[in-house]
Amino acid sequence: MHPDPARRLRELPSEIPPPYDWEEFQRRARLRAQRKKSPTLWRYAAAACVAVLALAIGAVWSRLSDRADPPAVAVTAPVHSASTPTTVVAGFDQSAAQQWLARLPPEPTVVRFGTHLVVTDLEDRIAWVDDLLTRERLEGTTGTQVALLQRERARLIDSLARLRYVETVSNQLP
Amino acid sequence: MAPDLLDQARRGDEGARARIYAALAPATYGLIRRLIGRRDVAEDLFQDTMMIFYERLDAFRGEAPLGAWLRRIAVSRCLMYLRSPWHRMRLGLDGTGGENSPDEPGPARSGVPGGCPGEHLDLERALASLSPTARAVVWLYEVEGYSHQEIADAFGRTVSFSKSQLARAHRRLRAWFEPRSESVSHAPRSSATSS
Numbered sequence: 001m002h003p004d005p006a007r008r009l010r011e012l013p014s015e016i017p018p019p020y021d022w023e024e025f026q027r028r029a030r031l032r033a034q035r036k037k038s039p040t041l042w043r044y045a046a047a048a049c050v051a052v053l054a055l056a057i058g059a060v061w062s063r064l065s066d067r068a069d070p071p072a073v074a075v076t077a078p079v080h081s082a083s084t085p086t087t088v089v090a091g092f093d094q095s096a097a098q099q100w101l102a103r104l105p106p107e108p109t110v111v112r113f114g115t116h117l118v119v120t121d122l123e124d125r126i127a128w129v130d131d132l133l134t135r136e137r138l139e140g141t142t143g144t145q146v147a148l149l150q151r152e153r154a155r156l157i158d159s160l161a162r163l164r165y166v167e168t169v170s171n172q173l174p
Numbered sequence: 175m176a177p178d179l180l181d182q183a184r185r186g187d188e189g190a191r192a193r194i195y196a197a198l199a200p201a202t203y204g205l206i207r208r209l210i211g212r213r214d215v216a217e218d219l220f221q222d223t224m225m226i227f228y229e230r231l232d233a234f235r236g237e238a239p240l241g242a243w244l245r246r247i248a249v250s251r252c253l254m255y256l257r258s259p260w261h262r263m264r265l266g267l268d269g270t271g272g273e274n275s276p277d278e279p280g281p282a283r284s285g286v287p288g289g290c291p292g293e294h295l296d297l298e299r300a301l302a303s304l305s306p307t308a309r310a311v312v313w314l315y316e317v318e319g320y321s322h323q324e325i326a327d328a329f330g331r332t333v334s335f336s337k338s339q340l341a342r343a344h345r346r347l348r349a350w351f352e353p354r355s356e357s358v359s360h361a362p363r364s365s366a367t368s369s
Binding site: 005006008009010012013014015016017018019022025028029032116120123124127128130131134135 | 191192195196199200201202203204205207208213217220221224225228294297298300301305307312313316317331332334335338339342344347348350351
């Protein structure tokens, strides 16, 4: 095979059998046309969205207000007397505190996030800054703008290097 | 494409439209699958493209071959998708960077006719390991014959954006196809699949 990737790409077959035949294409086209023509469906969908949104807001609101309630410790302690640590401990309602703790999520969820998108984004930004730098240099504008762009580029390169370092370190972890 | 077939299709003749579909759909779907890695999205875009094609058939003036005109529509739809904020958000949610996962069959597995299936499959995987933008740029430039200026216009960016994307894609593809020693061989692949 030829080592040049471009040539290899051109050697790939240009045709792939379509996912469905003419009859199925027509059926799908009709379905889409119907969906476009039926505004009532959109109205129902919009109403459903509003309802779901209202429910979500209500749920979040109730959860937040639940969390704001619990510190029985904080509320009851100052009532007892001068705010010495001993009285605070004495006024500590253990069962209320335990209930409050039980309502908290068991443990933070760890989410693994791929770095590919961030790397691509950084590389895009660097390319974009390079574009601007080239344009600024060609147009012969002031040195201040060029210096600013160079500083931005250095910052982006630094971020990319850090990210690569983190990737390397995390790859070496068991 | 015979002119009378085109006239019949313009008049709404179902048979003529079906024959045009049979003739042009494989190349159109092939192009969309190369530009868009995900099969489900590619099917949606293929449907969009063909619907627009038939809707605008009256506007076709015959200055270019019908297939080339359809390819323009397909490319335009794909680039609109790649530029859309929905697509970017989807990439963020997936965390895959828009690449085919190793389990997802690439276009070659879906029955590419002719050629050497093993080599093509490897090439499809290499192509899928590129970011969506880089994949589109390298395909448009190397295979579809777009110039850097045309690609820059299509993406709403500068010529050097197109050039840098192309250079990056070439680097990655070369790294993929370099003769693999034990230490080097898995570097591009692991980075492609782990992200």
